[in-house]
Amino acid sequence: MDFKVIATVLCISLLLVLAYGEVKRANKAHLAWRLFASVIAVVCLLLMVIPIKYQVDSSSSNKVNLITEGVHPDTIQKINGALYTTDRQLAKQNTSKKVTYIPDLSYFLNINPAYSIINVYGYGLPDEELLTLKERKVNFYPALQPDGFAVAHWNQIIKASSKLFVQGVYNNSSSKSVKLVLKGFGADVDSTTVRVTGKFRFSFGDRPSQLGKAVYQLIAIEGKDTLYSEPIPFETKVTKPLNVIVLASYPDFEYKFLKNWLFEEGFSLMIRTRISKDKYSADFLNMDGAKSGSLNAQAFKKADVVIADEEELNSLSADEFATLSKSVKAGLGLIIRKNMTDANSSSRIKQNSYEIADTTNSQLKLVFPGDSFKFSSLPLNQRKFLKTGLQDQVITKETSGKVLVTKRLDGMGVVLSSTLTATYNWMLSDQAPSYHKYWSEIISAASRKSVSINSFQLYPRFVGVSEKARIVIQQRDDKVPAVLVEGVKVSPRQNMMFPFEWDVFSWEGKAGWNSLSVNKVQSSFYRYNSEEWKPLKAYELIELNKVYLAGLNKDIDRKSEGKKEEKQVSIWIFFIGFLFSAGYLWVEPRILAKNID
Known part of the structure; x- marks a missing residue:
């Protein structure tokens, strides 16, 4: 029999015995109170044995x-x-x-x-x-949020003759305007004025003439007072330009602006535009030696990235496409501009895609996952997005989560698929930093991996002295790299999905420039003082x-x-009730009844 049933039966029996004794007692004084005290004593005894439990959220x-x-x-x-x-x-x-x-x-x-x-x-x-x-x-x-620089981005490694872009957001809650100044090599490079109360975007640019490491200053001035002076470290390098092949099925504004940007950035460029089924025109920029528009193994071997639209890939001859596919597996990067006119068009490169219904939203907002760069809105009514598979890595997406650019391994090379077809609208809207950031990241993600490592990613961006720094390194093969941070050897960890990617952790370093050696190739990164970039952090x-x-x-x-x-009512409540009731039953016949007599 259940313990609760036994306890209840015994308590009821006890109550009946007590009640019978009270009724049969000769002295009937306080009978009602004694019966009440008996009930309370027995009930409290029972609830001490069987506690009351209840449920709450x-x-x-x-x-x-x-x-x-x-x-x-x-x-x-x-x-x-x-x-x-x-x-x-x-x-x-x-x-x-x-x-x-x-x-x-x-x-x-x-x-x-x-x-x-x-x-x-x-x-x-x-x-x-x-x-x-x-x-x-x-x-x-x-x-x-404190006043000061809330967002700041700049290209930390730039090529010789390329432009340094510094842009961000300044938060000003005061009733006075603030002047922002970009200062480099002892002179004011650029400036703007922030109005009172609110968050305001700023964008500065400069073309440094000095090679090597440098530190500009981003200064906020209110009247005669300097509110903030934050460091802008960057390094100007003479690097071998990437060799890019652009295959266009037809001339359009996207290719026109991309061609001009690649030329200004110093890329070696061949752009081949199809005129008819068997005819095309070819332009060569920043290239030396013999120039040929043929797509053979030698041309792809020299190239680092191929940018092509889906229609042109479908128009390539069987030999050209086979050579391109073989070159991608050997390490060549391929960026595919997806066809916007037909969601179900056949393609030699398999990639699921879909269209969404037309929307009234004519502004597209982009993000790079893991990158806090704030893109300016792209004037574009985007209707087509990509579905991702298990082998796909998201490179770029809309702020709502819809995917725009994906990356997939193909042998030693990578294939990027993109549905963005009008990034030139950034240039028309005078938003060159966003255009520069997008194409720099896309080409970097797709480019052939070189043996020498000239670039890396540092997390967090504003790593301080004695803080943990995570350094992500990419190389051509999956051999374990030899990594030294400030002369101290650290052990790298391999990315299981991308075997050519490694990362290391380090707490070593000082304020300012710190050395990084990967396979005896020297690079540098910057550690900040604790007081620098505090509002942004x-x-x-x-x-x-x-x-x-x-x-x-x-x-x-x-x-x-x-x-x-589930919670339980404290048994101390019932113990006190039992104590008082039993005490009354014990005191009453000895004291109260005598007083009545």
Whole structure:
């Protein structure tokens, strides 16, 4: 028989015995009170043996308040409950209200599993600590974004005679205008004025005449006061220009602007445009030696990238296409401009694609995943996007998530597919930095990998002194590269999906330029002081937390939908009730009844 049934039967039997004894007692004084006390005593005894349990929404669980850099002192005073932080300095600074320092957030949460809801105040947590918040709901209360440079981008490695672009966003909440100045080699290179109250875009350009490493300054001036002076490190190199072949089925504005940009950037270029079925015209720019428009193995061997539209690929002869395919497998990069007129057109290069219905939105906003560069809106009513497979890597997408450019390995080479056909609209809208960024990244992603490594990617972009730096390296083969950071050997880690890609982690370094050696090829990267680019770091941290926590909370809400948490009424309440009732039954015949007698 169930224990609860047995306990209930015994308690009822006890109650009947007590009630019978009270009724049969000679002294009938306080009979009603004694019967009531007997009932309360037995019920409390039963509820101590069989506790009352109830269910509540899981959202009513324990909460922990976590403050981070940027939180306002007034906000700290208004927070109810205990305060914690992972910032040692923040714990020392707040003396008006106790703030407990947490040296290891992951360990703290593991030993306190009851904390299922976390309130984060300030600029937010770095990405390493955000990963420890899985399976917990997080409420983020961001601090106000500070004045200063919220966004800044520039090409950190430029070719000799190429242009340096510096663009970004400045946040100004004051009632005074701010002058922005780009300064290099002791002289003002470019400047603009930011109006009062709001966020304003800026764009500067310069063509440095000096080779090697240099550091410009991006300065914000209000009246006679210098608000910010942030470093713009870059390196000007004399590099061997990439050899690009452009195959066009017909002349259009996209090819015209691309041809001019490739020429100005110093690329060696052959552009072949089909005139009729068996006729074409060929232009050669920045090229020495014999020039031929033939597409043979020798021409593809010299090339680093081929840019072609889908129609022209379909028009190539069988021998030309076979030679191109063989060259791609040997390391040549291929960029395909997808056909916009027919979603179901046959293609020699298999790539699923689809069209969406016409929209009234005539502005396309692009992003490179993992890159915080802010593209200017592209005046274009984009209707066609790409579907991705397991072997596809997304290179460019719309802010809504629709894919525009994908990358797929093909032997030692790569094939990029793109549905963007009118990037020249950036140039017509005077948005050259966005055009430059797009085509630089696309060609870099597709180009033939050289044995020497002249470029790399650094994460985070504004890595500070003694902070962890992740350096991503690409090379032609899958051999383990020899990597030295500031003369210290580090062990590389291979990308399982792209075997020619490796990354290393390093904490070594000093403020300013730091050395990087890969297979005895020397390069450099820059580490920033802790006070440099503080508003920008705060803005990026806020945005990182908003995006990550929104996705995390959505997943937690879906998992916990309808989920209840069981709680129990404290047995001490019933123990006290039992104690008072039993005490009354014991005291009444000894004291109260005697007084009545």
